[in-house]
Amino acid sequence: MDGPELAGSRNWRSAPGLRAALIGAGSVGTAVALLLARHGHDICGVASRTEVSARAAGARLHARVFDHSTELPDSDIVLIGTSDDAIEEVVEGVAERMRPGATICHFAGSLGIAPLRAALAAGAHACALHPVQALPDVDTALARLPGSAWGVTTSEGARGWAFSLVSDELEGIPVWVAEEHRPLWHAAAVTTSAGLRALMSSAVAMLESIGVEEGATVLAPLVSGTLANSLEGGGVALTGPFVRGEAETVARHLASFDAHAPELKGDYVRVAVLILEEVTRIRGVPEGAQSSIRALLDSA
Numbered sequence: 127m128d129g130p131e132l133a134g135s136r137n138w139r140s141a142p143g144l145r146a147a148l149i150g151a152g153s154v155g156t157a158v159a160l161l162l163a164r165h166g167h168d169i170c171g172v173a174s175r176t177e178v179s180a181r182a183a184g185a186r187l188h189a190r191v192f193d194h195s196t197e198l199p200d201s202d203i204v205l206i207g208t209s210d211d212a213i214e215e216v217v218e219g220v221a222e223r224m225r226p227g228a229t230i231c232h233f234a235g236s237l238g239i240a241p242l243r244a245a246l247a248a249g250a251h252a253c254a255l256h257p258v259q260a261l262p263d264v265d266t267a268l269a270r271l272p273g274s275a276w277g278v279t280t281s282e283g284a285r286g287w288a289f290s291l292v293s294d295e296l297e298g299i300p301v302w303v304a305e306e307h308r309p310l311w312h313a314a315a316v317t318t319s320a321g322l323r324a325l326m327s328s329a330v331a332m333l334e335s336i337g338v339e340e341g342a343t344v345l346a347p348l349v350s351g352t353l354a355n356s357l358e359g360g361g362v363a364l365t366g367p368f369v370r371g372e373a374e375t376v377a378r379h380l381a382s383f384d385a386h387a388p389e390l391k392g393d394y395v396r397v398a399v400l401i402l403e404e405v406t407r408i409r410g411v412p413e414g415a416q417s418s419i420r421a422l423l424d425s426a
Protein backbone atom coordinates (compact mmCIF):
# COMPACT_ATOMS: atom_id res chain seq x y z
CA MET A 127 0.00 0.00 0.00
CA ASP A 128 1.41 3.41 -0.94
CA GLY A 129 2.08 6.06 1.69
CA PRO A 130 1.37 9.80 1.49
CA GLU A 131 1.48 11.48 -1.92
CA LEU A 132 4.75 13.15 -2.84
CA ALA A 133 5.29 16.75 -3.88
CA GLY A 134 4.37 16.96 -7.57
CA SER A 135 2.86 13.91 -9.15
CA ARG A 136 3.70 10.32 -9.97
CA ASN A 137 3.97 11.50 -13.53
CA TRP A 138 6.85 13.92 -13.69
CA ARG A 139 5.83 15.06 -17.16
CA SER A 140 2.80 16.72 -15.56
CA ALA A 141 4.74 18.20 -12.65
CA PRO A 142 7.32 20.63 -13.99
CA GLY A 143 8.75 23.32 -11.76
CA LEU A 144 9.69 21.28 -8.69
CA ARG A 145 12.42 22.82 -6.54
CA ALA A 146 15.57 20.77 -5.96
CA ALA A 147 18.52 21.54 -3.67
CA LEU A 148 21.88 19.83 -4.25
CA ILE A 149 24.32 19.02 -1.43
CA GLY A 150 27.60 17.54 -2.69
CA ALA A 151 28.51 19.22 -5.96
CA GLY A 152 30.44 16.37 -7.58
CA SER A 153 30.09 14.58 -10.92
CA VAL A 154 26.85 12.69 -10.29
CA GLY A 155 24.97 15.24 -8.18
CA THR A 156 25.73 18.12 -10.55
CA ALA A 157 24.79 16.07 -13.63
CA VAL A 158 21.49 14.93 -12.07
CA ALA A 159 20.68 18.53 -11.12
CA LEU A 160 21.49 19.67 -14.69
CA LEU A 161 19.18 16.98 -16.13
CA LEU A 162 16.39 18.12 -13.79
CA ALA A 163 16.96 21.75 -14.82
CA ARG A 164 16.78 20.72 -18.50
CA HIS A 165 13.36 19.24 -17.77
CA GLY A 166 12.02 22.48 -16.35
CA HIS A 167 12.73 22.05 -12.65
CA ASP A 168 14.25 24.77 -10.48
CA ILE A 169 17.61 24.14 -8.81
CA CYS A 170 17.06 26.35 -5.79
CA GLY A 171 20.47 25.99 -4.16
CA VAL A 172 23.85 24.22 -4.25
CA ALA A 173 26.06 23.34 -1.28
CA SER A 174 29.26 21.36 -1.04
CA ARG A 175 32.16 20.63 1.30
CA THR A 176 34.20 23.34 -0.38
CA GLU A 177 33.02 26.70 -1.61
CA VAL A 178 34.94 26.32 -4.87
CA SER A 179 32.93 23.22 -5.88
CA ALA A 180 29.64 24.78 -4.79
CA ARG A 181 30.37 27.95 -6.79
CA ALA A 182 31.40 26.03 -9.92
CA ALA A 183 28.22 23.93 -9.84
CA GLY A 184 26.11 26.95 -8.89
CA ALA A 185 27.37 28.78 -11.99
CA ARG A 186 26.47 25.86 -14.28
CA LEU A 187 23.07 25.43 -12.65
CA HIS A 188 22.27 29.14 -12.28
CA ALA A 189 21.61 28.39 -8.63
CA ARG A 190 22.62 30.20 -5.47
CA VAL A 191 25.21 28.73 -3.13
CA PHE A 192 24.12 27.97 0.42
CA ASP A 193 25.80 26.60 3.54
CA HIS A 194 24.12 23.30 4.40
CA SER A 195 25.42 23.46 7.98
CA THR A 196 23.12 26.41 8.68
CA GLU A 197 20.31 26.40 6.09
CA LEU A 198 18.34 24.47 3.48
CA PRO A 199 16.36 26.27 0.76
CA ASP A 200 12.66 25.42 0.68
CA SER A 201 12.70 22.43 -1.67
CA ASP A 202 10.60 19.50 -2.91
CA ILE A 203 13.70 17.37 -3.51
CA VAL A 204 17.06 17.27 -1.73
CA LEU A 205 19.80 15.59 -3.78
CA ILE A 206 22.70 14.22 -1.72
CA GLY A 207 25.63 13.92 -4.15
CA THR A 208 28.37 13.45 -1.55
CA SER A 209 30.74 10.51 -1.35
CA ASP A 210 29.11 7.46 0.27
CA ASP A 211 30.75 7.85 3.67
CA ALA A 212 29.43 11.41 4.12
CA ILE A 213 25.76 10.73 3.24
CA GLU A 214 24.44 9.81 6.68
CA GLU A 215 26.13 12.68 8.51
CA VAL A 216 25.00 15.25 5.93
CA VAL A 217 21.41 13.95 6.09
CA GLU A 218 21.42 14.10 9.89
CA GLY A 219 22.46 17.75 9.60
CA VAL A 220 19.69 18.83 7.21
CA ALA A 221 16.79 16.49 8.08
CA GLU A 222 15.10 18.83 10.54
CA ARG A 223 15.05 21.61 7.94
CA MET A 224 13.29 19.52 5.28
CA ARG A 225 9.69 20.20 4.49
CA PRO A 226 7.48 17.21 5.49
CA GLY A 227 6.49 15.38 2.31
CA ALA A 228 9.65 16.42 0.45
CA THR A 229 11.97 13.71 -0.92
CA ILE A 230 15.64 13.09 -0.25
CA CYS A 231 17.79 11.06 -2.69
CA HIS A 232 21.32 9.74 -2.73
CA PHE A 233 23.22 7.97 -5.54
CA ALA A 234 25.38 5.36 -3.78
CA GLY A 235 25.18 1.80 -5.10
CA SER A 236 25.80 -0.34 -2.03
CA LEU A 237 23.56 1.70 0.29
CA GLY A 238 19.78 1.62 0.45
CA ILE A 239 17.65 4.14 2.30
CA ALA A 240 19.12 3.37 5.76
CA PRO A 241 21.52 6.38 5.72
CA LEU A 242 18.48 8.60 5.01
CA ARG A 243 16.67 7.54 8.20
CA ALA A 244 16.96 10.96 9.88
CA ALA A 245 15.05 12.55 6.98
CA LEU A 246 12.44 9.77 7.08
CA ALA A 247 11.95 10.41 10.80
CA ALA A 248 11.38 14.09 9.96
CA GLY A 249 8.55 13.16 7.56
CA ALA A 250 10.41 13.06 4.25
CA HIS A 251 10.34 10.36 1.57
CA ALA A 252 13.61 8.59 0.85
CA CYS A 253 15.13 7.27 -2.40
CA ALA A 254 18.42 5.54 -3.14
CA LEU A 255 19.05 5.93 -6.87
CA HIS A 256 22.19 4.31 -8.27
CA PRO A 257 23.19 4.81 -11.90
CA VAL A 258 24.99 1.74 -13.26
CA GLN A 259 27.55 3.73 -15.17
CA ALA A 260 31.14 5.04 -14.95
CA LEU A 261 30.91 8.81 -14.43
CA PRO A 262 34.31 10.44 -13.96
CA ASP A 263 33.15 14.04 -14.49
CA VAL A 264 29.99 16.10 -15.01
CA ASP A 265 30.11 16.26 -18.82
CA THR A 266 30.74 12.54 -19.19
CA ALA A 267 27.89 11.92 -16.75
CA LEU A 268 25.54 14.10 -18.80
CA ALA A 269 26.42 12.10 -21.91
CA ARG A 270 26.25 8.65 -20.31
CA LEU A 271 23.31 8.86 -17.89
CA PRO A 272 20.57 8.83 -20.56
CA GLY A 273 19.97 5.16 -21.35
CA SER A 274 21.69 3.88 -18.20
CA ALA A 275 20.01 1.58 -15.70
CA TRP A 276 19.37 2.89 -12.17
CA GLY A 277 19.01 0.74 -9.04
CA VAL A 278 15.99 2.15 -7.19
CA THR A 279 15.20 1.57 -3.50
CA THR A 280 12.64 3.80 -1.76
CA SER A 281 10.60 4.30 1.36
CA GLU A 282 6.97 3.18 1.23
CA GLY A 283 4.90 5.13 -1.25
CA ALA A 284 7.80 6.63 -3.21
CA ARG A 285 8.49 3.81 -5.67
CA GLY A 286 6.27 5.06 -8.52
CA TRP A 287 7.56 8.59 -8.08
CA ALA A 288 11.19 7.41 -8.22
CA PHE A 289 10.58 5.22 -11.29
CA SER A 290 9.01 8.18 -13.07
CA LEU A 291 11.88 10.46 -12.01
CA VAL A 292 14.43 8.04 -13.47
CA SER A 293 12.59 7.27 -16.71
CA ASP A 294 11.02 10.65 -17.51
CA GLU A 295 13.55 13.19 -16.17
CA LEU A 296 16.85 11.31 -16.06
CA GLU A 297 16.10 9.34 -19.25
CA GLY A 298 17.22 6.13 -17.56
CA ILE A 299 15.90 2.63 -16.95
CA PRO A 300 14.69 2.07 -13.37
CA VAL A 301 15.26 -1.34 -11.74
CA TRP A 302 13.83 -2.10 -8.30
CA VAL A 303 16.42 -3.34 -5.77
CA ALA A 304 15.43 -4.50 -2.28
CA GLU A 305 17.18 -2.73 0.61
CA GLU A 306 19.09 -5.87 1.64
CA HIS A 307 20.23 -6.55 -1.94
CA ARG A 308 21.94 -3.18 -2.51
CA PRO A 309 25.48 -4.45 -1.75
CA LEU A 310 25.19 -7.31 -4.27
CA TRP A 311 23.63 -4.97 -6.83
CA HIS A 312 26.68 -2.74 -6.44
CA ALA A 313 29.11 -5.69 -6.43
CA ALA A 314 27.80 -6.66 -9.88
CA ALA A 315 28.46 -3.15 -11.19
CA VAL A 316 31.97 -3.07 -9.69
CA THR A 317 32.77 -6.53 -11.06
CA THR A 318 31.84 -5.26 -14.52
CA SER A 319 33.47 -1.84 -14.57
CA ALA A 320 36.55 -2.21 -12.38
CA GLY A 321 36.81 -5.89 -13.30
CA LEU A 322 37.01 -5.18 -17.04
CA ARG A 323 39.55 -2.47 -16.36
CA ALA A 324 41.70 -4.82 -14.27
CA LEU A 325 41.52 -7.54 -16.93
CA MET A 326 42.56 -5.09 -19.64
CA SER A 327 45.52 -3.81 -17.58
CA SER A 328 46.74 -7.34 -17.06
CA ALA A 329 46.41 -8.25 -20.76
CA VAL A 330 48.19 -5.05 -21.81
CA ALA A 331 51.03 -5.88 -19.39
CA MET A 332 51.33 -9.34 -21.01
CA LEU A 333 51.76 -7.68 -24.42
CA GLU A 334 54.28 -5.19 -23.00
CA SER A 335 56.30 -8.07 -21.53
CA ILE A 336 56.98 -9.30 -25.09
CA GLY A 337 57.67 -5.81 -26.45
CA VAL A 338 54.27 -5.06 -28.02
CA GLU A 339 53.43 -1.41 -27.46
CA GLU A 340 49.97 0.16 -27.76
CA GLY A 341 48.48 -2.97 -26.22
CA ALA A 342 45.10 -1.30 -25.62
CA THR A 343 44.84 -0.46 -29.33
CA VAL A 344 45.76 -4.04 -30.26
CA LEU A 345 43.09 -5.45 -27.94
CA ALA A 346 40.32 -2.91 -28.62
CA PRO A 347 38.64 -4.70 -31.56
CA LEU A 348 38.71 -7.97 -29.58
CA VAL A 349 37.10 -6.20 -26.63
CA SER A 350 34.34 -4.79 -28.86
CA GLY A 351 33.62 -8.15 -30.48
CA THR A 352 33.62 -10.03 -27.18
CA LEU A 353 31.39 -7.42 -25.55
CA ALA A 354 28.87 -7.71 -28.37
CA ASN A 355 28.88 -11.52 -28.04
CA SER A 356 28.59 -11.34 -24.23
CA LEU A 357 25.57 -9.06 -24.41
CA GLU A 358 23.86 -11.60 -26.68
CA GLY A 359 24.24 -14.14 -23.86
CA GLY A 360 24.29 -17.92 -24.13
CA GLY A 361 27.41 -19.73 -25.26
CA VAL A 362 28.06 -17.65 -28.36
CA ALA A 363 30.69 -15.44 -26.67
CA LEU A 364 32.77 -18.39 -25.64
CA THR A 365 35.63 -19.18 -27.95
CA GLY A 366 39.23 -20.19 -27.49
CA PRO A 367 41.28 -23.08 -26.10
CA PHE A 368 39.09 -23.74 -23.06
CA VAL A 369 36.02 -24.27 -25.23
CA ARG A 370 38.00 -26.57 -27.52
CA GLY A 371 39.53 -28.39 -24.56
CA GLU A 372 43.09 -27.69 -25.69
CA ALA A 373 45.14 -28.55 -22.60
CA GLU A 374 48.38 -28.36 -24.61
CA THR A 375 47.70 -24.72 -25.49
CA VAL A 376 47.12 -23.87 -21.83
CA ALA A 377 50.37 -25.68 -20.97
CA ARG A 378 52.20 -23.55 -23.59
CA HIS A 379 50.73 -20.37 -22.06
CA LEU A 380 51.93 -21.34 -18.59
CA ALA A 381 55.43 -22.25 -19.79
CA SER A 382 55.71 -18.93 -21.59
CA PHE A 383 54.77 -17.04 -18.44
CA ASP A 384 57.53 -18.91 -16.59
CA ALA A 385 60.02 -17.90 -19.28
CA HIS A 386 59.01 -14.29 -19.98
CA ALA A 387 56.59 -12.86 -17.43
CA PRO A 388 56.40 -14.91 -14.20
CA GLU A 389 54.92 -11.94 -12.36
CA LEU A 390 51.80 -12.11 -14.59
CA LYS A 391 51.16 -15.85 -14.33
CA GLY A 392 48.99 -15.47 -11.23
CA ASP A 393 46.61 -13.15 -13.12
CA TYR A 394 46.29 -15.65 -15.95
CA VAL A 395 45.65 -18.59 -13.64
CA ARG A 396 42.97 -16.73 -11.63
CA VAL A 397 41.13 -15.72 -14.79
CA ALA A 398 41.60 -19.15 -16.37
CA VAL A 399 39.88 -20.80 -13.40
CA LEU A 400 36.88 -18.50 -13.92
CA ILE A 401 36.87 -19.19 -17.67
CA LEU A 402 36.99 -22.95 -17.14
CA GLU A 403 34.04 -22.76 -14.72
CA GLU A 404 32.04 -20.62 -17.16
CA VAL A 405 32.76 -22.90 -20.12
CA THR A 406 31.86 -25.96 -18.05
CA ARG A 407 28.58 -24.34 -16.94
CA ILE A 408 27.52 -23.06 -20.36
CA ARG A 409 28.77 -25.58 -22.89
CA GLY A 410 30.68 -28.32 -21.19
CA VAL A 411 34.36 -29.07 -21.79
CA PRO A 412 35.36 -32.41 -23.33
CA GLU A 413 35.63 -34.90 -20.43
CA GLY A 414 39.39 -35.66 -20.16
CA ALA A 415 40.37 -32.13 -21.25
CA GLN A 416 38.61 -30.48 -18.33
CA SER A 417 40.56 -32.47 -15.71
CA SER A 418 43.83 -31.99 -17.64
CA ILE A 419 43.37 -28.21 -17.76
CA ARG A 420 42.28 -28.09 -14.11
CA ALA A 421 45.41 -30.07 -13.11
CA LEU A 422 47.64 -27.67 -15.08
CA LEU A 423 46.06 -24.65 -13.39
CA ASP A 424 46.20 -26.23 -9.91
CA SER A 425 49.91 -26.95 -10.27
CA ALA A 426 50.84 -23.60 -11.86
Ligand SMILES: NC(=O)c1ccc[n+]([C@@H]2O[C@H](COP(=O)([O-])OP(=O)(O)OC[C@H]3O[C@@H](n4cnc5c(N)ncnc54)[C@H](OP(=O)(O)O)[C@@H]3O)[C@@H](O)[C@H]2O)c1
Nearest residue numbers: 150151152153154174175176179208209212233234260261
Ligand atom coordinates in the same frame (compact mmCIF):
# COMPACT_ATOMS: atom_id res chain seq x y z
N1 LIG B 1 31.25 8.52 -10.30
C1 LIG B 1 30.64 7.40 -10.61
O1 LIG B 1 31.01 6.71 -11.56
C2 LIG B 1 29.43 6.97 -9.82
C3 LIG B 1 28.56 6.04 -10.41
C4 LIG B 1 27.43 5.67 -9.70
C5 LIG B 1 27.17 6.19 -8.45
N2 LIG B 1 28.05 7.09 -7.90
C6 LIG B 1 27.72 7.62 -6.56
O2 LIG B 1 27.43 9.00 -6.68
C7 LIG B 1 27.79 9.65 -5.48
C8 LIG B 1 28.69 10.81 -5.80
O3 LIG B 1 29.83 10.31 -6.46
P1 LIG B 1 30.70 11.25 -7.43
O4 LIG B 1 31.48 10.34 -8.30
O5 LIG B 1 29.85 12.30 -8.01
O6 LIG B 1 31.68 11.86 -6.37
P2 LIG B 1 32.57 13.20 -6.49
O7 LIG B 1 32.64 13.68 -7.89
O8 LIG B 1 33.81 12.91 -5.73
O9 LIG B 1 31.69 14.23 -5.68
C9 LIG B 1 31.41 14.08 -4.35
C10 LIG B 1 31.11 15.46 -3.84
O10 LIG B 1 30.69 15.34 -2.49
C11 LIG B 1 31.14 16.48 -1.82
N3 LIG B 1 31.24 16.17 -0.40
C12 LIG B 1 31.98 15.22 0.22
N4 LIG B 1 31.76 15.26 1.56
C13 LIG B 1 30.87 16.25 1.76
C14 LIG B 1 30.25 16.76 2.91
N5 LIG B 1 30.51 16.28 4.14
N6 LIG B 1 29.37 17.79 2.78
C15 LIG B 1 29.09 18.30 1.54
N7 LIG B 1 29.65 17.84 0.41
C16 LIG B 1 30.53 16.82 0.52
C17 LIG B 1 32.50 16.80 -2.42
O11 LIG B 1 32.65 18.17 -2.22
P3 LIG B 1 33.90 19.10 -2.60
O12 LIG B 1 34.10 18.97 -4.08
O13 LIG B 1 33.39 20.43 -2.21
O14 LIG B 1 35.05 18.61 -1.80
C18 LIG B 1 32.31 16.39 -3.88
O15 LIG B 1 31.99 17.48 -4.70
C19 LIG B 1 28.44 8.61 -4.58
O16 LIG B 1 27.47 8.12 -3.68
C20 LIG B 1 28.84 7.53 -5.55
O17 LIG B 1 28.89 6.24 -4.97
C21 LIG B 1 29.16 7.49 -8.55
